[in-house]
Structures are given as C-alpha cells and as structure tokens.
Amino acid sequence: MIEFRGVNKWFGALHVLKDITLSIEPREVVVICGPSGSGKSTLIRCVNGLETTKDGDLIVDGQRVGDPATNMTDLRAEIGFVFQSFNLYPHKTALENVTLAPIHVRKIARSTAEAAGRELLARVGLADKFNAYPSELSGGQQQRVAIARCLCMRPKIMLFDEPTSALDPEMISEVLDVMVSVAEEGMTMMVVTHEMGFARKVAQRVVFMDAGGIVESGTPEDFFSHPKTDRSRAFLSKILRH
Amino acid sequence: MLENFSFRTIAEYLPLFGHGFLATLWLSVVSFAGALAVGIVLCAMNLQRSRLSKVPAKIYIDAIRATPLLAQLYFLYFGLPRLGIVLPELVVGILALSLNSGAYIAEIIRAGILSIARGQVEAGIASGMTYMQRMRLVVLPQAFRVTIPPLLGQAIVLVKDSALLSLISVSELTRAGQLLASDRFMPAEGFITTAACYLILYYGLKGLAALSGRWLGSQPMRSRT
Numbered sequence: 001m002i003e004f005r006g007v008n009k010w011f012g013a014l015h016v017l018k019d020i021t022l023s024i025e026p027r028e029v030v031v032i033c034g035p036s037g038s039g040k041s042t043l044i045r046c047v048n049g050l051e052t053t054k055d056g057d058l059i060v061d062g063q064r065v066g067d068p069a070t071n072m073t074d075l076r077a078e079i080g081f082v083f084q085s086f087n088l089y090p091h092k093t094a095l096e097n098v099t100l101a102p103i104h105v106r107k108i109a110r111s112t113a114e115a116a117g118r119e120l121l122a123r124v125g126l127a128d129k130f131n132a133y134p135s136e137l138s139g140g141q142q143q144r145v146a147i148a149r150c151l152c153m154r155p156k157i158m159l160f161d162e163p164t165s166a167l168d169p170e171m172i173s174e175v176l177d178v179m180v181s182v183a184e185e186g187m188t189m190m191v192v193t194h195e196m197g198f199a200r201k202v203a204q205r206v207v208f209m210d211a212g213g214i215v216e217s218g219t220p221e222d223f224f225s226h227p228k229t230d231r232s233r234a235f236l237s238k239i240l241r242h
Numbered sequence: 243m244l245e246n247f248s249f250r251t252i253a254e255y256l257p258l259f260g261h262g263f264l265a266t267l268w269l270s271v272v273s274f275a276g277a278l279a280v281g282i283v284l285c286a287m288n289l290q291r292s293r294l295s296k297v298p299a300k301i302y303i304d305a306i307r308a309t310p311l312l313a314q315l316y317f318l319y320f321g322l323p324r325l326g327i328v329l330p331e332l333v334v335g336i337l338a339l340s341l342n343s344g345a346y347i348a349e350i351i352r353a354g355i356l357s358i359a360r361g362q363v364e365a366g367i368a369s370g371m372t373y374m375q376r377m378r379l380v381v382l383p384q385a386f387r388v389t390i391p392p393l394l395g396q397a398i399v400l401v402k403d404s405a406l407l408s409l410i411s412v413s414e415l416t417r418a419g420q421l422l423a424s425d426r427f428m429p430a431e432g433f434i435t436t437a438a439c440y441l442i443l444y445y446g447l448k449g450l451a452a453l454s455g456r457w458l459g460s461q462p463m464r465s466r467t
Contacts, residue, residue, distance in 0.1 A: 048368055077370030087361035091383050100379060101369035153369065 080150025280344025
C-alpha cells in the first residue's frame with residue numbers, strides 16, 4: 001500500500017531521510033517512533049506529498065508520489081492526515097470542518113455529506129458538538145473532529161503525525177480510543193507517536209528511526225522487550241523511565 | 243473675530259458644496275473599487291513563485307510607495323497627453339487614486355493572507371483541495387476578517403487624497419472651498435466648510451468600520467493553534 005524504496009531527502013545541507021526502504025501492507029498499522037529530529041514526521045509527510053523527496057521511489061496506492069503523471073490532489077483525497085496541532089478550520093463549525101472536503105473535493109451532495117458527518121462526529125463522541133466552532137472545543141475534542149474530518153473522505157490510508165503530543169494528559173486517551181477503533185476496522189495506518197500502549201494494542205510493527213534512518217523495526221512485543229540496538233535501548237529507557 | 247465670518251455666504255454656496263460632497267463621495271467609491279481590483283491583481287502576482295510575475299509587482303508597489311501622489315497625478319495629467327493619450331480630468335483623477343491606493347491595498351491583502359497559519363493551508367492540501375479551493379474555502383475567508391479594518395483605514399486615506407484632484411480642476415469638495423475662497427475672498431469660510439464635509443465623510447467611514455468590527459466580533463475568532 002505504501003512503499004519507500006531508497007528514499008532520500010535533504011533540508012539544505014541536512015540529510016533528513018537517509019535511504020529509507022519500508023513497505024506497508026494494506027490494513028497494516030505501523031507505529032514510527034524515535035528521538036526528536038529523527039525524521040519521523042518528515043517521513044509520513046512525504047507519503048501525501050506535503051514534503052518532496054530527492055531521490056528513490058515512493059509508491060502509494062499504486063501511484064508514484066512526485067511523478068508528474070500522478071494526480072496528487074486525487075491521491076491525497078485517499079489519504080487522511082491528522083496533524084499534531086489539529087489544524088481545524090477556525091471559521092467553520094465542527095460539522096462544516098468534517099463535510100468541507102467531501103462536498104468540494106469528493107463532490108458529494110451536501111445532505112449526504114452532512115448525514116455522514118453527523119454519524120462520524122457521533123462515533124467519535126461529539127454528537128452534541130455539531131455546531132461548535134473549534135475555539136469552543138478542548139484539544140482532545142478538536143483532535144477527534146480532525147479524525148472525523150479525515151474519515152468522512154473514506155480514505156484508504158490514515159497518517160497520524162504525533163496526534164496526542166499537543167494534548168493535556170487527561171485528553172490523550174479519548175483520542176487514542178478513537179484511533180484504536182479506526183485501526184480495528186482495518187484501516188492502513190502510519191502513526192508517529194510515543195504512546196507505547198497504543199503501539200502494543202494495535203500496531204503490527206514498530207519502526208524506530210534515528211538521525212534520518214530506520215534503525216530497527218519489529219513487532220511491538222519484540223521491540224519493547226528485546227530492542228536490538230544501543231540507540232533503541234537508550235531511547236526506550238528514556239521514554240519508559242517515568 | 244466672528245463678526246467677519248459670513249455664514250450667509252456659506253449658505254449661499256451650500257449647493258456648490260453639496261455637489262462637491264457628492265462628487266468626492268462617488269469618485270472615492272469608484273477609485274476605491276478600482277484600487278481593490280488593482281490591489282488584488284498585484285497581490286496575486288506578488289504571491290506567485292515565478293519571478294516573472296513577482297518582480298514587476300514588487301517594482302510597481304515600491305515605485306508607487308516611494309513617490310508622492312501629487313507627482314503621480316501630474317505625470318498622468320501632463321505626461322500622458324505628451325505620449326498621445328488624452329483623457330478627461332475626472333478619469334485621470336480616478337486612475338491616479340486607483341493606481342496609487344492599489345499598491346497599498348496589495349500589501350494589506352498580502353499581510354492578511356500571510357497571517358493565516360501554514361497549518362491551515364496544509365490541512366487543505368492534505369484533504370485533496372486544489373490551490374483555488376484552498377484559497378476560496380480556507381485562506382481568503384479567514385484573511386478577509388483580518389483585512390477589513392486596515393482596508394477601511396486605507397479608504398479614509400483615499401478620501402483625503404482625493405482633495406489633490408482639485409489641482410487638475412476636478413470639481414469636488416476642495417475645489418468648492420477654493421471657489422468660495424477666490425470668488426469672495428473668504429478662505430476661512432471656504433476651507434472650514436470643506437473640512438466639515440470631509441469630517442462627515444470620515445465619521446461615515448468610521449461608523450462603517452465600527453459596524454464591520456461588531457459584525458466580525460460576533461463571528462467566531464481564530465483559534466490559537
């Protein structure tokens with residue numbers, strides 16, 4: 001479903017992605033972790049072309065990202081992206097946020113989109129917030145709207161870029177619960193997160209990145225219990241200490 | 243002092259001031275509409291990646307902002323006929339105001355668009371919107387709110403700048419004051435009446451600004467994300 005073959009990327013002189021090779025199957029949930037600055041966010045931002053790559057191949061849903069022959073807006077419509085800072089549209093209500101792209105990108109009739117939007121907002125526990133503006137919602141509620149906004153496009157792939165990092169601790173689980181339910185429905189997911197409970201629960205694979213490269217990958221059980229490299233051991237000891 | 247001040251003469255000249263008031267009002271409205279059009283085009287050119295479109299817009303904006311409006315007006319009024327283009331005074335005046343104010347408005351709109359967080363644009367991109375859809379549905383509605391107060395400020399400047407058109411004998415408010423001053427040798431009466439009329443226009447625009455502010459205040463504000 002998503003395939004990186006020898007992908008490299010530079011920010012100026014900085015080599016941020018080093019020869020990434022990674023293949024993600026349909027319905028697979030992959031958690032990407034690693035120290036800050038290791039290139040995790042850049043990696044998933046490449047998948048929907050928010051970042052461009054220098055060389056190597058990146059094939060998503062059978063199409064080559066960055067190829068002039070690939071219609072990127074069509075491809076992006078198939079890929080949901082959840083941001084660390086939510087990025088809801090502040091001038092739109094929760095329901096309008098959820099239905100905007102389905103109506104204008106998918107060209108779905110407004111009434112159909114709104115029915116789907118209400119159903120999805122109810123599913124993420126916001127049945128009473130259809131007409132609330134983002135500024136009237138808590139961080140956890142905003143992030144759940146953001147997830148519903150992606151789901152309303154009926155995507156084939158969902159990407160999460162540190163979805164709980166900007167949240168107060170008591171709001172993290174309400175967002176993770178929604179993500180778990182999405183994963184359990186068989187969505188193909190790439191999730192940048194340090195929430196190891198989430199990884200253990202739903203991920204088939206954990207990929208550990210450091211300094212722009214993939215250092216190690218394996219099942220959550222293996223990775224957490226028997227990290228193979230010094231760098232992953234050092235990282236795990238830091239995030240699991242508290 | 244006031245015994246020399248002739249209210250009767252002012253009353254006598256009121257129809258002339260009424261005419262001037264309306265002239266200033268409508269030529270300001272037309273010029274502002276023109277300035278908005280110029281500003282939107284310049285701003286769009288300035289926001290493109292291509293230097294071919296960006297550089298001319300930047301040079302134009304700099305040239306307008308660096309030179310006095312009076313010089314621009316005289317260039318159009320005296321210069322264009324020498325180049326074989328003869329236009330009526332009123333058209334020259336409206337053209338000068340539109341071209342001048344447009345440069346400032348381009349910068350106001352650009353600031354409004356650039357004030358929209360990068361994350362908003364990325365959310366639009368990620369959901370598969372085209373550039374035009376992102377602009378229309380996400381960026382411009384938010385930029386519009388930020389832009390209204392400085393645009394009204396620019397409108398007030400434009401109304402006062404329109405006084406310069408009296409120098410190319412467009413009959414507007416300042417011209418009415420000049421006529422009263424020179425016909426009857428009463429500069430105090432003439433220009434105070436002119437000033438009072440500008441004050442009325444100013445308060446009209448200020449009221450409009452307050453109204454739009456109240457309307458914007460009742461709308462949901464940008465969230466701090």
